[in-house]
Amino acid sequence: MAHIVGIHGIWNNRSARAQMHEEWLAAITRGLKNVRSAHTDTLTFESAFYGHEYNDGKASDDPHYTEADLDEGFETEFAEAMAATLPDETDGHKGGRDALIRLVNCDLAEGVMSRLVGFIKQVRRYLEDDEFRRLVHAEVSNAMETRPQVVIGHSLGSVIAYDWLQRNRPDEPPALITIGSPLGYETIRKQLHQPMDRSRWPDGARTWTNIAAGLDPVALVKDLAPLFHPDIEDLPCTNRLPNPHSALQYLDNVWTSKRIDKALS
Known part of the structure; x- marks a missing residue:
C-alpha cells in the first residue's frame, strides 16, 4: 500500500x-x-x-520548435485561450502565433518558444492520441x-x-x-x-x-x-x-x- x-x-x-x-x-x-x-x-x-512514453520520436520537447510549428485546431485554440487569461489584453489580431509571443513574454515555459510549443503538443497528444x-x-x-x-x-x-x-x-x-x-x-x-x-x-x-x-x-x-x-x-x-x-x-x-x-x- x-x-x-x-x-x-x-x-x-x-x-x-x-x-x-x-x-x-x-x-x-x-x-x-x-x-x-x-x-x-x-x-x-x-x-x-x-514521461518515457514521449520518447518515441513524436511530439515532446523538440529544441527546434518555433511558432510556425503550432498546428491549427487544438494547439492554436489552447494557446489563444491561455493568452486570453493574461492581464492587460490589448485589442487587435489575437491569432495562435501572436498568442505564443504573449505567453513567451510572460515567462511561460521559462520564456523559451520551443518549450512552450512542446508543452502544448504534449498536452494535445494526451488528449487526442x-x-x-x-x-x-x-x-x-x-x-x-x-x-x-x-x-x-x-x-x-x-x-x-x-x-x-x-x-x-x-x-x-x-x-x-x-x-x-x-x-x-x-x-x-x-x-x-x-x-x-x-x-x-x-x-x-x-x-x-x-x-x-x-x-x-x-x-x-x-x-x-x-x-x-x-x-x-x-x-x-x-x-x-x-x-x-x-x-x-x-x-x-x-x-x-x-x-x-x-x-x-
Whole structure:
C-alpha cells in the first residue's frame, strides 16, 4: 500500500521514475514536517511515471520548435485561450502565433518558444492520441493498485488524474489534490467531456482540492469550483520566481501539506 500516488506533468520525458520518486517524496516530507504531521516518518509514495512514453520520436520537447510549428485546431485554440487569461489584453489580431509571443513574454515555459510549443503538443497528444492515453492510463492503473489515500496531479498530471478518476472508481476513493492545473481551460474540458457535460465531479475521488499559485502561468484559471463542482476546495498559494509552476514548490506548500495530512488522518 502507498499513502500517496503522484502523477507528473509535462517536460518529464528526459526524467526517470527514480528521480521523480526521490524528488516528490522529499518535497512532500518537507512540507509535512513543517505542519508537524504525524505521518511524516511513515509516509509511502508511488510514482505514476509516464514521461518515457514521449520518447518515441513524436511530439515532446523538440529544441527546434518555433511558432510556425503550432498546428491549427487544438494547439492554436489552447494557446489563444491561455493568452486570453493574461492581464492587460490589448485589442487587435489575437491569432495562435501572436498568442505564443504573449505567453513567451510572460515567462511561460521559462520564456523559451520551443518549450512552450512542446508543452502544448504534449498536452494535445494526451488528449487526442488514444493509444498514448491508453499507455498513460495503464501506468496510473498500476500505481493505483497500491490503494492510495491521496492522488496528487501536477500540471498535465492533474488532467490525467481527473480523467482516470472519471473512468474508474476505486473501492476506497482517494482524496484528489490538483496543483498547477490547466483544467480550467474550456479547450481542455471539452476534450474530456461530452459537449453538454463539461462540469463534472470525478466519481473516483472522495474529495477534491485545487491549489493554484498566483504567478503560475499554466494555472491561469485559478478556481475550478465554478467550472466543475461547488464541492471543490480552491486554494491560492505563492510560489517563487523564476518557476512558479514547479511541482516541488507546490508539494511542500503549506496548503498541500495540510490537505495531505488531513486526508491521511
